[in-house]
Amino acid sequence: MSEALRTDLYQLTMMQAYWKSGHKPEATFDYFVRKIPAGSYLVTAGLSYVLDYIENLHFEDNDIEYLRTQGFNEEFLDFLGDFRFTGDILAMPEGSIAFPLEPIIRITAPIMEAQLVETYILNKMNFSTLIATKAARVVYAARGRGIAEFGLRRAQGDGHLEATRATYIGGCTSTSNVLAGKIFGIPVSGTMAHSFVTSFEHEIDAFRAYADTFPSKCFLLIDTYNSIEGAKKAVIVGKELEQTGEKLQGVRLDSGNLSELSKGVRRILDDAGLGYVKIVASGDLNEWKIDELMRKGAKIDLFGVGTELITGRPAPALDGIYKLSEVAEHGRHVPRMKLSEETVKATLPGKKRVWRIVEDGGFVKDVISLDSEVVDNAVPLLEPVVKNGKLICNRPSLVQIREIAARNLAKLPDEYRKLEGAPVYPVELSSGLTALRERLVKKIRLEEIGLKI
Amino acid sequence: MSEALRTDLYQLTMMQAYWKSGHKPEATFDYFVRKIPAGSYLVTAGLSYVLDYIENLHFEDNDIEYLRTQGFNEEFLDFLGDFRFTGDILAMPEGSIAFPLEPIIRITAPIMEAQLVETYILNKMNFSTLIATKAARVVYAARGRGIAEFGLRRAQGDGHLEATRATYIGGCTSTSNVLAGKIFGIPVSGTMAHSFVTSFEHEIDAFRAYADTFPSKCFLLIDTYNSIEGAKKAVIVGKELEQTGEKLQGVRLDSGNLSELSKGVRRILDDAGLGYVKIVASGDLNEWKIDELMRKGAKIDLFGVGTELITGRPAPALDGIYKLSEVAEHGRHVPRMKLSEETVKATLPGKKRVWRIVEDGGFVKDVISLDSEVVDNAVPLLEPVVKNGKLICNRPSLVQIREIAARNLAKLPDEYRKLEGAPVYPVELSSGLTALRERLVKKIRLEEIGLKI
Structure with missing residues (x-):
């Protein structure tokens, strides 16, 4: 069965609007989690499903037929008939330890492609990561x-x-x-x-x-x-x-x-x-x-x-989200962010990387940087997994993923594994990212809200 | 894909033990819910899946092959190769209003068949009923x-x-x-x-x-x-x-x-x-x-x-259970119950029916009776849906099921629909059922626990 329709209707309506308006930049989206339901860390899981989905993504005739009944444009439906994912994906390997705000998956693709895959990625990553994390707590x-x-x-x-x-x-x-x-x-x-x-x-x-x-x-x-x-x-x-x-x-x-x-x-x-x-x-x-x-x-x-x-009771859902961080058109890269009335719902702009500083075999702190920045003496956590729509990574077995998770958990200092009262693991923003965010907040306040702050 | 292995391993080990010991009574099991996570009522859902499953239940060659790797007996595996569900099922139609302890599904079949299907029924009924009930509350x-x-x-x-x-x-x-x-x-x-x-x-x-x-x-x-x-x-x-x-x-x-x-x-x-x-x-x-x-x-x-x-947040699971209520062998029907240290975990013995008293178009109270009892001026809620393994009921469309639920919800007096502080809807046990339960509790206390109460 095709999984192309395992998506929210608005992805398809937005796609048609992008398509019709000719607004087709390359877009970068981040999958990340705002808040961990219990404890200080996440054990990431679900990437295997995402990779299978990306590799096989297409609309079948009966998918197109169904969309026709929903009033989509005929030329747009023709476009969907040939639709494939052609972008690039970086991701933390399955079984990684991740913290709030860190991009766990970073997708760069023509905006229609990057938009369509949002729902599937959220559906699969949120749930598997929630349960793998819960299991790690129970095992602990x-x-x-x-x-x-x-x-x-x-x-x-x-x-x-x-x-x-x-x-x-x-x-x-x-x-x-x-x-x-x-x-x-x-x-x-x-x-x-x-x-x-x-x-x-x-x-x-x-x-x-x-x-x-x-x-x-x-x-x-x-x-x-x-x-x-x-x-x-x-x-x-x-x-x-x-x-x-x-x-x-x-x-x-x-x-x-x-x-x-x-x-x-x-x-x-x-x-x-x-x-x-x-x-x-x-x-x-x-x-x-x-x-x-x-x-x-x-x-x-x-x-x-x-x-x-x-x-995952009492928290059956992980509030992982998928947010636009950059659009690029005609060689111009423009960072994007959501501001929102609620500060916690604001997002980090720009194409980003995640780095981990490890000392004596233990995790010390992470840094989220711009793509162009390098953090010294740190391990980059996002690895290339898809290039031009093709899988380019190894596919570890489930037993290997379990071992990766166990090794990572062993490196997470014990205080962060406590069931209650675990401290917040330090995740810093690089100087470049901090400056970019401040500049964008000012720009949005001025241009979209009319505030001169 | 065969769904036969969507079950707990212990169903299969118990089946092999029944099979080997020659202990093969006809068994009656009830699917019911002990406690409703929020509110006073349930909107039942999931029966469509159960009926499809029952109709198609069989083990494929690769299922048998897998079980062989788990050390099951060869003759028992031969038996599974020919396995079909041959029993009888009564059920509340999808979209019914149900209350704690009321059998929502009642299955009578050779014990191995009735045992195997437990997990699938729980998996599907618990989840669909949980979410349909949650939706009814949100809509309200x-x-x-x-x-x-x-x-x-x-x-x-x-x-x-x-x-x-x-x-x-x-x-x-x-x-x-x-x-x-x-x-x-x-x-x-x-x-x-x-x-x-x-x-x-x-x-x-x-x-x-x-x-x-x-x-x-x-x-x-x-x-x-x-x-x-x-x-x-x-x-x-x-x-x-x-x-x-x-x-x-x-x-x-x-x-x-x-x-x-x-x-x-x-x-x-x-x-x-x-x-x-x-x-x-x-x-x-x-x-x-x-x-x-x-x-x-x-x-x-x-x-x-x-x-x-x-x-269903904050309650992502319904604690629906599936409990043995009777075994019958050589024409002898013997009611069964679980006692347990925790009173709430005790079960209602005997083959049962559920009745609803409706006045002026509104639900007044329900009665759980023995199969042999009739409650006057009441509507029986359990309907025959499977006989000798064959589906014998109409299969309403999803829109019809939605209408059934809406009609039932309209008959549930408003006080029971309140989000907080809804009273407990009256569900009585018939005199026959009450007497049977008391007799069995005494028998178990005497014979299994050695208490002379």
Whole structure:
């Protein structure tokens, strides 16, 4: 299916207006985030989708046919029939650490092309980056314990696949989502539901049936009726497994006071000589609850996290935006910015680069500069990925992207990873960019608003 | 693509355990919601997806191949190769009003079939119902003003299509999402972005170019630099349009104090004789902000709502669940329930029906009964939709579903639609169901927990 129509109608109406008015400069847009919903950093994700989209972007006949029913101009529709993306893109690699205001993707293309792709880029980048970042926070809270992603049933419909992919980039260890496992090669995990237990006459019948089917990878859900009583039955089944030379792998708690219950269950298991049996906990967990459980010394070896992880709850959207920073026509490059009543909604003008200063393997600060500036002893974060419409970058595998993210997260000083009260990571504007912004603000105030400031 | 693997791994491991143990009762499961994130009611949506899924459910060769790599039993994989859904489904039609604990879908099938479909049903129903309900609240707050859905750029990735569909079911009037327009026939709307304005040397150049391209459907975005100054320029272009026999359709505000600005802009337009020009407002709106704007007498004719609507923010997930209520084997029907440490997580046992008492065209109260009970003078809400695996219901169009929702919402007394402080709608349990639940709680306490209560 063509993705060309996965866009806002106004992109197409603007395109027709550009086309008809003959106003067709080359334009540079930045994808960046104004504000991070929780914490100080972002783990970028979604670029793989953007690159596939750019490479395949075209309008199919039935797309054109649909637009005809919406009253678009026939000659403009002819133009769309031959439409391809021909511009240049720089981007931070997937799995990068980014901060507010930093261009994560920079697109330079004829304005109609750069405009059309806005919505898709926002749709894909905002969501994957949101979830990869959330996952990194949850993984951080678990202090080395694994995080199994369990969210498919509460995922936002067809968004489930890219969400699961993003949780893996952010550091989760497995998913319950079999389709995501098949498509992306993510390890899958899962054992039994309450319905399995209640479908049998007695809880222990269910445990025995499961152990008999999966003697070497048996996890038992013990909270259907009462977690402590469930643990005692798990001990019986664990002992029965030992007699066949197998070992019960674990038990899962899914409700109640997980800290207290995990300690009680751990004691029951240990007292019975089943110290090797792991305890998995789930049930509306998030980074804050996991952190609290760890601080209380809960005896939990693995966390299953669903809803909060897969939707980013309580912040289900990242306010990433895509803003024009420069137009160029007849060799003249003119920086652009939005001013707005709300200062936070103003944008940074001009074609820009992002630099990171790294010392002793740790991130120290970033600088956003004009394209023409060079920041000494700093690593440029934007890499060329598309040139004249063609992909020119390596395409790392998902496992490699996950490793890139892990390496980057390891270089982010621990204070910035704190769940609450993390300081703002220093992102400076270069002298050139600062001067340009001041000059443009004055010009707009004078010419567009009539203020002489 | 087959959707069979859009499931949690544990559904498949449980299936293999059922299969191997020979424990294959017929099972009845209910899909219901424990708690509504905001407000007192739900607008159900997503059933169309569930019916398509049920009708087409099968495992493809590459699904089986993938499961083989995950260590499933060969004979079990053979069984999956021939797998089809053969059970019965009752459901509330899409666009119904539902309340907590009421079965929205009731599935009776061999337990392996009923188990497999759980995750897909939860994934699709939870999300569509969440968003249709959110949309109904936003539409209610707007008191008859239209709601244009603008959320694609902040939607949860590929979840965008079904989200947009759900906003339309909930009463939104249009979408910016062109692909959703093409696929579902939803009216599309949209005009221009800030980048269109900033791409021109001056704001008024952008306005003129747009008016020239769309003289009969021109909306101008006036807040790029300053909304009041933008409105004055819109007046100039509006006057120019009048001279060509056309009329400026509207202006859009996207930032700042929308109540104050809309009044100021209305005055500027009216003073210039452009009383016919509509004012559209957008910018992180939701039901509460729209309600406040309406109460403040904002001069807004149409609201554009994006992020909050498309993700359900601040509650991006509905905690709909799918619970076993009965198993039947050898002609013996045994009701089942989950007890749990947390009372709210207990479930209602037995095969059930839902009834609604309607007086003078308004909903009065609902009753959940056992399947064998009849509630007098009440409308049964669950309708047969699948029998022996075959669809047996009409498939209303999206427009019809939207009308069903509107008719139902009109019958819900206004007090239950209040954004805050709506009373709990009365949902009673029948005497038969109450008695069964009490009997089962005692039995479980005695047999599974060893308590003599």
